[in-house]
Amino acid sequence: MGESITLAVSTVIFALRPHPESQHPVLWLPLVRRVRSPHKGLWALPGGPLGTTEDLAASARRNLHETTQLTPRYLEQLYAFGRPDRSHDQTMPDDRTVSIVYWALVHADVASAGVESDNVRWFPADDVPDLAFDHNQIIEYALWRLRNKMEYSRIAAALLGETFTLSELREVHEVVLERTLDPANFRRQIEATGQVVATDEFRTGRRHRPARLYRHNHSIELADNGPLTGR
Amino acid sequence: MGESITLAVSTVIFALRPHPESQHPVLWLPLVRRVRSPHKGLWALPGGPLGTTEDLAASARRNLHETTQLTPRYLEQLYAFGRPDRSHDQTMPDDRTVSIVYWALVHADVASAGVESDNVRWFPADDVPDLAFDHNQIIEYALWRLRNKMEYSRIAAALLGETFTLSELREVHEVVLERTLDPANFRRQIEATGQVVATDEFRTGRRHRPARLYRHNHSIELADNGPLTGR
DNA sequence: CCAAAAGTGTTCATGGTACACCCATGG
DNA sequence: CCATGGGTGTACCATGAACACTTTTGG
CATH class of the missing domain: 1.10.10.10 (Winged helix-like DNA-binding domain superfamily/Winged helix DNA-binding domain)
Structure with missing residues (x-):
């Protein structure tokens, strides 16, 4: 049948921003709203298909810039997620996506706050909504890696x-x-x-x-x- | 043009085997000889294209078993390698392979020695020949991870x-x-x-x-x- | 008895943790 | 002068490295 594997690159982007009330800095991350099926309307990690001549990290960097207008201060590959059912779409049951996920640290100055829109929004890392696909678990893993690396x-x-x-x-x-x-x-x-x-x-x-x-x-x-x- | 991205899963497999002379155990790893272009004839990591309904780790496990007849005692994702030029083939200049690499530890008893052939051979980890693609660097990284994890x-x-x-x-x-x-x-x-x-x-x-x-x-x-x- | 590895005991240096204390500024 | 965080000093404890020493086997 028409089975195919799509290769995508997504990125978990972290920045420090003041908490709305306490003004103390907390971790935030930007999410994008999905504009097509599956999971249309849900928030998800920024990402997209890998360009045919594009390096993996370059793809993450490009997407990060398109989403936040920012350049990462730190960028590292997190993990490749490829369970056959992770991106299941009932309208395209034979399609499947393998995501190579990066995580990044950015310095979010005031300018970057302007790029928020209906389809791009920053969320506190400890208060993320239910996301598309397995993206909630991916963020958990990225947080774990961030905390690990912070110590050494x-x-x-x-x-x-x-x-x-x-x-x-x-x-x-x-x-x-x-x-x-x-x-x-x-x-x-x-x-x-x-x-x-x-x-x-x-x-x-x-x-x-x-x-x-x-x-x-x-x-x-x-x-x-x-x-x-x-x- | 006919540009396309192939997704493959390869595995660095480690086992302890006695050194031919001293009989003290040393690290060995199995390699397979490439039977087609590019790099036909060179030794390379065991691996192959990801099955359309196959999990990433399952693909590594399957390939490991086909190569060595063994089941891994430990299996972990190492890294996704995707530089556009890493698998360049002059006969197919627009093709490109992204490899998700796993690393594994196996217990190599005498039985597994029998599966060696013209196209599968075990090499001491510190005496690996020049391999196809970027596989020498991948092994270096796998060794680094192995040594790291061995300590903690x-x-x-x-x-x-x-x-x-x-x-x-x-x-x-x-x-x-x-x-x-x-x-x-x-x-x-x-x-x-x-x-x-x-x-x-x-x-x-x-x-x-x-x-x-x-x-x-x-x-x-x-x-x-x-x-x-x-x- | 001897060689060699198994296993125990002890000392010392290092790095982290807890916490007392003084310093310099704005209000 | 007082509250607040900046900055220093120090005692204590856990961990690991180094190494002396005893134990138990095969030859």
Whole structure:
């Protein structure tokens, strides 16, 4: 019969944005509304078919930019999902989609908020609606990987701006890991790894002692992906 | 033009076998000879196109069995490789293959040695010839993952039989990690994790004190793959 | 008795955790 | 002067590395 396998690339995109009430930063991710069957009308991860001459990561990057107008600070392949029934469509029972999923970290400044529309919306990562296909589980896995890497790499850098205080860096860790960290110990651990470089500037204007600003040490990789380097 | 993307599943299969001279176990992996262009005649990872109704892991499992007559003790997705030029064939310049690669651990008993043929041969993992496509790099990455997981999981269990001495378990770690481990500390670390259960049998016949036999604690997962469980 | 590996005990360095305490600023 | 977070000091504990030492077998 007309059986066929479609290869698609989707991306779980994370950014930090202030919580609407508390103003504390929390994890958000953009979703797109499906405009065709199956699961028409449901929210889903941004993605689409792989271009015939396009690299996998390039496809993720392109789609990410089309959806959010942003360039990822960090991009990594997450997993290939291919259960035969995961994209089942009763109108096309013999069709099937294998999705190669990437996950990305972006720096969501105010400008990116403007690209929201009826078909693109950011959701808090801990309050995502019921999504199309197996996308809820994919997001769970992406969150697990993000939390894992947060503990032994410097990917937090990808969620912050050029300079930042150690409190801000610690807050990123705390938000992602969902637990508080001792400020004193966190400071020493970060300093010991050499992943940040002190500047001679300070964040003032708060009603407490000014905090020194740091910048990332770009000579240290964001994360260790073994023999793979953007393949 | 006639551009098309083929989706294939390949597997890096590891087993322990005695070194031809020293008789000490070393890592081996089976390769198959390509019988058609491109790279006809070169050795390559076992694999093939994904069946239209076949799960990704099932495809890896099927191919593994066809190649080695074995069932994997451990099977995990490694990575999806999709550079547009990775499978370039000058006779079919517009064709392209995306490979989803798994890696597996098997227990290679004597029976499996019989399936070698002109087109299937086992090679020592540290002495693999120049392979088709990017398969040498894929093996490097699989080895990196294997070594990583060996340090924080109990996948070594998948390379041993039902019962084993702690020396044998330690030898597996040493061979994979390519360094010696202190027997006393190794014993305590393994015992502390509860990943092995002492039996009341001993390995005798060696010219030294008999060593107690242990068995795996099946209530502990071989490795933690997060929210993914054979998806 | 000897060689060799099994198995136990002990010391030391390291890294993380908890927490007391002082510092500098805005209000 | 006080509340608040910035920043330093230190004690404690768990873990792992190094290594001395005893035990039990085959030859």
